[in-house]
Amino acid sequence: MENKKEKMKILLTIASVAAISIFFTAQLYRRRRKQRRPQSCCYLHSESKPQLSFKRVFADNSCSPFNHFNRQADSVNEKSSSLTHPYESEITTLMENPQLLFSKIAMDDFDAKMDDSYVWVETESQLSQLAQVLSEHRAFAVDTEQHSLRSFLGFTALIQISTEKEDYLVDAIALHDAIGILRPVFADPNICKVFHGADGDIVWLQRDFHIYVVNLFDTAKACEVLSKPQKSLAYLLETYCGVATNKLLQREDWRQRPLSEEMVQYARTDAHYLLYIANCLMAELKQQDCEYSSCPDDKFHFVLEASRRSNMICLQLYAKEVEDFPGASAAFSILSRQLNGQGSGPISGATKFQDLVRRLCAWRDLMARVHDESTRYILSDYAIVALSKKVPTTQADIYSTIIQADLNIDSSNFSSSLPSPSPLVCSHWIDVHQLIQDKLGNLDKFFPVVLQNCLGPNGSCPLSVFNYALLMNCSLKHETRLVSKQNGFKNPKQVAKKASRELFIQKFSCKSPVYHNCRIYANDGRLLCYCDHKKLEWYLHRDLAKLVDDEPPAIMLLFEPKGRPEDEDNDFYIQSKKNICVGCGEGNHYLRYRVIPSCYRIHFPEHLKSHRSHDIVLLCVDCHEVAHAAAEKYKKQIAGEFGIPLYVRKVIDLNQASIISGSSDSMNFEDSGVSPLQLRTAAKALLRHGPEMPPSRLEELTQIVMRYYGGREISKEDLERALVAGMSPHERRRLEKKKGLSLKQPMRILPVIEQESNNVTKIISTTSDPSKVDNPDVSDFTADVSQSTKVDTLKEALGTKDEMDFSMDMDPMGNKLWIVY
Ligand code: AMP
Ligand code: MN
Ligand code: ZN
Numbered sequence: 001m002e003n004k005k006e007k008m009k010i011l012l013t014i015a016s017v018a019a020i021s022i023f024f025t026a027q028l029y030r031r032r033r034k035q036r037r038p039q040s041c042c043y044l045h046s047e048s049k050p051q052l053s054f055k056r057v058f059a060d061n062s063c064s065p066f067n068h069f070n071r072q073a074d075s076v077n078e079k080s081s082s083l084t085h086p087y088e089s090e091i092t093t094l095m096e097n098p099q100l101l102f103s104k105i106a107m108d109d110f111d112a113k114m115d116d117s118y119v120w121v122e123t124e125s126q127l128s129q130l131a132q133v134l135s136e137h138r139a140f141a142v143d144t145e146q147h148s149l150r151s152f153l154g155f156t157a158l159i160q161i162s163t164e165k166e167d168y169l170v171d172a173i174a175l176h177d178a179i180g181i182l183r184p185v186f187a188d189p190n191i192c193k194v195f196h197g198a199d200g201d202i203v204w205l206q207r208d209f210h211i212y213v214v215n216l217f218d219t220a221k222a223c224e225v226l227s228k229p230q231k232s233l234a235y236l237l238e239t240y241c242g243v244a245t246n247k248l249l250q251r252e253d254w255r256q257r258p259l260s261e262e263m264v265q266y267a268r269t270d271a272h273y274l275l276y277i278a279n280c281l282m283a284e285l286k287q288q289d290c291e292y293s294s295c296p297d298d299k300f301h302f303v304l305e306a307s308r309r310s311n312m313i314c315l316q317l318y319a320k321e322v323e324d325f326p327g328a329s330a331a332f333s334i335l336s337r338q339l340n341g342q343g344s345g346p347i348s349g350a351t352k353f354q355d356l357v358r359r360l361c362a363w364r365d366l367m368a369r370v371h372d373e374s375t376r377y378i379l380s381d382y383a384i385v386a387l388s389k390k391v392p393t394t395q396a397d398i399y400s401t402i403i404q405a406d407l408n409i410d411s412s413n414f415s416s417s418l419p420s421p422s423p424l425v426c427s428h429w430i431d432v433h434q435l436i437q438d439k440l441g442n443l444d445k446f447f448p449v450v451l452q453n454c455l456g457p458n459g460s461c462p463l464s465v466f467n468y469a470l471l472m473n474c475s476l477k478h479e480t481r482l483v484s485k486q487n488g489f490k491n492p493k494q495v496a497k498k499a500s501r502e503l504f505i506q507k508f509s510c511k512s513p514v515y516h517n518c519r520i521y522a523n524d525g526r527l528l529c530y531c532d533h534k535k536l537e538w539y540l541h542r543d544l545a546k547l548v549d550d551e552p553p554a555i556m557l558l559f560e561p562k563g564r565p566e567d568e569d570n571d572f573y574i575q576s577k578k579n580i581c582v583g584c585g586e587g588n589h590y591l592r593y594r595v596i597p598s599c600y601r602i603h604f605p606e607h608l609k610s611h612r613s614h615d616i617v618l619l620c621v622d623c624h625e626v627a628h629a630a631a632e633k634y635k636k637q638i639a640g641e642f643g644i645p646l647y648v649r650k651v652i653d654l655n656q657a658s659i660i661s662g663s664s665d666s667m668n669f670e671d672s673g674v675s676p677l678q679l680r681t682a683a684k685a686l687l688r689h690g691p692e693m694p695p696s697r698l699e700e701l702t703q704i705v706m707r708y709y710g711g712r713e714i715s716k717e718d719l720e721r722a723l724v725a726g727m728s729p730h731e732r733r734r735l736e737k738k739k740g741l742s743l744k745q746p747m748r749i750l751p752v753i754e755q756e757s758n759n760v761t762k763i764i765s766t767t768s769d770p771s772k773v774d775n776p777d778v779s780d781f782t783a784d785v786s787q788s789t790k791v792d793t794l795k796e797a798l799g800t801k802d803e804m805d806f807s808m809d810m811d812p813m814g815n816k817l818w819i820v821y
Contacts, residue, residue: 042461043423044371050255051155052464054176059207061152061369062469066320069210071692087214090189091314094215098307100192114272118167122174127181130168134185137163139192141274144201145254145267149377152368156208157254160271167268179209184691187214194278196220196233203318213314221309222281225302240280241273325443327361334381356388359435362443370454371424372466378424380406391436395429463502505621509589514618515577519554526564529573583623590618593627597635674707676725683722
């Protein structure tokens, strides 16, 4: 007995020591983490730039070469730094055999006057419709507007497309990740694309969207061939259409939304008349060919030549500029301008001056890459010269030198309207100071120092898809290693891991508090539950409740709910929830974590299944990783012990399912169904890239979708329906909202088929749509968490499939088996 007591005592002591040490370790860890968090000193922390919403960026700001589209490889897995044009053979064929089909369009009914109607394209569904419309045309006209001031490489902000019937303005910012839908029509050799002065547009479309133009008619090239006195668009508009245009608008900020009326007018004008002008020029080219055909020895084919020169432009490939060291060419041009006597005043200590110019140019270049800004936005050439001459020693001195230099710039110069000194210089002036004071070491040493200051483990600047590869790529690899050693980081891999972790948090952690902690009271003043804003609004909107408090808001129901949670021992609903990680208390980022993996959840009875908030908790990225790994391990163990398969969730089209299950009881769903994720990915790829896919891949993906439809032939409509297969009505509504589809679109989704692992098919009808619940009861107060985390396309979304070291193979998708028919 005594012995037992003794043992108990020891055990208790060990347990309490363990508990205390865990507590302190956790505290310490939390505190350390707080210390490691970068101070928000960079101006970008308080500014949002539209390109930060881009998920897929083909050209980042690192020095790694641009990967062109690889037609051979799997379109999802594209990785090709090849220097051959993906459509080279199509283009060269066209150069010998032009397909300038636009000349067959009857231009008689061409609307020479531009009316008020145009189509603003800003949703994916509108874009798909546009792709469909264009695929039915023989020719269309295109122009793009770029934004370059607040971006390192520049990006396409607007794409203007005109057919002879309609002008389309495509919002290339809102649709940045979706514009690829237009790839097939641009690459179709049977559709002629008319541009004016396409050199820039051709490579910009490659850079931003992997769009390659095949079959181009460039009206500027036609002018050349015809030896016109001028080849500007303004000249052509004036001559052929009697239209004047103000080219100054070219330099507007094309990111702004909505566009001003004037900008819309300008943008439309750039594309609207091109088909008509192309037609006129084509007639002239043909006329020339006819006239010259009388002397066959000296034959110059005008049409052929115009087509050849146009398609030569298409063969250009986008490439990032390569320099010996960052800013080298800018430094070279500044210094040669100085040497040519354009700079004023004698320079004492010429080598010191040159050295400073080079350093400032290098710093400016690096900062532009890190912050995704143009170099001119950061610091003008004039300011660099002035700083290098004056070598200011204080912050005030640095600022006034820059302001003075920028004031001296000719006031007609565009850059004079830029903030001086730039917000970047203001938030990073210490860099400039140290650089001028020669404290950053020589050129090749200070790159990694600057990068570490900005993006390194204690970096001050936000990480983005534009700058994250800078840490690893660039020719900075060995320097990074040196610096990371100095900072106690063992290897670049760790730095990389840290970088992708930050990026992961940025992209996938919840963007707003998950728990809104709004309250719902019964009419006797007793608390029923906490919930989100949406739920409150649902009741308020239907006059089922009145607002009794704001911040956070609370409502009181105007009807008698079925029971009270407390009476039913359901305190869970009346606890407010904190927006922090339940593992470590991290409050700055967290994502939803499902406690019960969906492969088990599908076996739950309906009343448990419909209340997802029960098993969703918030975890920070680190705890999420730990929890997920543990769950995976446990799942495998359960699978081994009880024979519960991990992924049985397959869907099949209900029409086909009833045929199958009706015809044969022994039909094996395992063989006939398909996982919803696999199905949707296949359907999406087929819709987007079907025409360009290698036949074997096309067949493979088609087979997957066919399996969903019970093996029958599939149509385009089938593909579109497959896109939403396996989604709950809620997920579907979110998708529709995202794509701008009308909710009124006929889509019957209610009856649900649920497939169990023993091949029994069950049909349950569902009322998860709140509008169908006319008398909500307590069980409907499922509280605060309504959305599921969807991280299945994480790697795809980051666009850095191969570099992603920090992957989180989370539950691939929602946990229900909703079947569309
Ligand atoms: P455009 O081909 O005239 O429609 O011009 C397309 C884009 O090129 C514009 O949105 C500008 O971003 C850029 N661009 C062309 N020429 C200039 C210029 N002289 N100055 C500034 N930006 C220009
Ligand atoms: Mn334009
Ligand atoms: Zn910064």
